[in-house]
Amino acid sequence: MYHRLELGAWRKVFAVPSCVAEDNHLKLASGAQLKVLLYMLANPDMGITGENIAAATGVEIHDVEDALLYWVNAGVLASDGNDYFPPERTGENAPGRAEQLPESVRPTMSTPEVRAALSKETHFPPKTIAGAVNSSDAVKYLFTTYEKLAGRPPRHAEQQTLMVLVEEIGLPCEVTMMLVEYCFKIDKATPAYMKAVARDWCDNGINDIPKAEERIKTLYSRHTSEDRLRRKFGIAGAFSAKQKQLIAEWTDMNIPEPLIDEAYDRMITNTGKVSLPYMDKILRKWLSEGITDPSQIPKKPVAPVGGQDTAPSYNIEEIEQLSYDLYKDLK
Numbered sequence: 394m395y396h397r398l399e400l401g402a403w404r405k406v407f408a409v410p411s412c413v414a415e416d417n418h419l420k421l422a423s424g425a426q427l428k429v430l431l432y433m434l435a436n437p438d439m440g441i442t443g444e445n446i447a448a449a450t451g452v453e454i455h456d457v458e459d460a461l462l463y464w465v466n467a468g469v470l471a472s473d474g475n476d477y478f479p480p481e482r483t484g485e486n487a488p489g490r491a492e493q494l495p496e497s498v499r500p501t502m503s504t505p506e507v508r509a510a511l512s513k514e515t516h517f518p519p520k521t522i523a524g525a526v527n528s529s530d531a532v533k534y535l536f537t538t539y540e541k542l543a544g545r546p547p548r549h550a551e552q553q554t555l556m557v558l559v560e561e562i563g564l565p566c567e568v569t570m571m572l573v574e575y576c577f578k579i580d581k582a583t584p585a586y587m588k589a590v591a592r593d594w595c596d597n598g599i600n601d602i603p604k605a606e607e608r609i610k611t612l613y614s615r616h617t618s619e620d621r622l623r624r625k626f627g628i629a630g631a632f633s634a635k636q637k638q639l640i641a642e643w644t645d646m647n648i649p650e651p652l653i654d655e656a657y658d659r660m661i662t663n664t665g666k667v668s669l670p671y672m673d674k675i676l677r678k679w680l681s682e683g684i685t686d687p688s689q690i691p692k693k694p695v696a697p698v699g700g701q702d703t704a705p706s707y708n709i710e711e712i713e714q715l716s717y718d719l720y721k722d723l724k
Contacts, residue, residue, distance in 0.1 A: 407435050410469055410479075417523040421536075422463065423548055425452040429460035430469070433477065463549050467519035510561040511588045511595075517556045519549075525556065531566035532559060538570050542577045554584040558591055564600065571605045579616050611645070618644045625657065626667050639669045648676055655687040 412418070413430070422430075428450040433441070447454040461477065464470040471480040525532045535555060539547045547555065558564045558572070572590055576582040590612070594600075599608045618640050619632060632640065643653060656672040656679075664671060684690055 405435075407437075409434060412467075413469060417526055418467065418469075418519065420546060421519060421523055421526070421552060423460075423546060425450075425456045426460040426463045426549070428452055429457055430464050433461075433470075459549060463519055467523075510557060511592050517553055517560070519552075522552050522556055525560065529566075535559065535566045535570055535573075539573055542574065543582070550584050554587050557588070562591065562595060564591060564595070567602060568594075568600060568605050571602070571609065575609050575612065579613075615641045615644045621650070622653075625654070628667075636669045639673050643673075643676065646680070648680070649685060651687050652676065652679065652685065655690065 409431070413422075413427075419427075429446055429452060432446055432450050443454055443457045446452065446457045450457075452460065461470070461472070465472050465477075468480055470477045472478075526536055527533070536547060536552075539551065539555065543551075555569065555573075558569045559566055564572070569591075572587065572594065573582065576587050576590060593612075594605070594608060597608065599605050615637075619637065622628075622640060623632070631637075653672070653676065656675045659675060660668060660671050679685075679690065
């Protein structure tokens with residue numbers, strides 16, 4: 394009597410490091426990153442190009458290198474530049490043993506430190522991210538919230554951004570969640586935009602829920618004003634930083650839309666082009682005169698009848714000429 398094991402599909406098997414399943418990588422790693430790792434593990438000792446991996450896994454070529462970097466940073470793979478191999482680390486230095494960043498190395502929310510942290514390229518190893526998620530319910534909830542809003546786990550660059558906000562600049566998790574939700578609501582949930590909003594919040598001392606709520610109201614108003622003016626001006630792209638600043642100031646001063654529209658019409662009539670500095674000069678002059686509605690703007694005087702001197706004390710043509718002269722100085 395003899396016995397035989399028919400392996401079938403099991404005939405070709407390969408090992409997967411247990412840390413991939415144990416150290417939160419199943420949650421943190423993207424589908425593309427997991428696909429690339431499995432393909433590499435299933436095809437050892439082969440010279441495989443990024444194009445080969447992309448073709449076999451359906452992963453975009455630019456995501457293949459990001460996936461390999463993820464697993465190297467996670468300590469699952471090691472690399473000497475071209476070849477990848479198991480890392481020779483044990484004990485406390487083994488993959489997945491990283492701790493959350495200690496309080497002593499977290500900068501305060503002072504503007505110079507914040508700007509430096511938000512401007513530089515920061516790379517948190519995946520095992521550090523996993524350690525932060527595992528050791529803090531607040532950080533875990535932040536990542537879970539992001540996943541619900543995005544409809545997918547956060548990508549590596551998004552994970553890095555979240556870590557910068559809560560670990561490097563010390564923005565409270567609950568405030569960071571409000572920031573993230575705001576960015577998703579205006580369809581600008583990119584790492585770069587989230588960092589830009591974080592820079593604004595830190596510059597303005599937005600570090601608790603009430604302040605965040607007020608700031609979000611202001612930002613919503615500015616965003617709405619920008620969208621409206623972009624449509625009115627026929628601008629497809631984004632406004633410049635200077636233009637955004639002017640629009641933000643008009644929004645913060647609660648300038649009524651009809652008055653802005655009137656300033657726009659005069660700008661086009663007198664200059665034939667879009668110039669927000671020109672509109673700004675007109676708007677500020679009207680406000681200084683207590684004008685808050687187009688109906689309050691002085692009308693061009695009617696010619697006197699019968700030779701009588703009925704000219705008013707103002708001259709609308711002089712006002713418009715002054716505005717035009719100011720515009721020329723801004724060019």
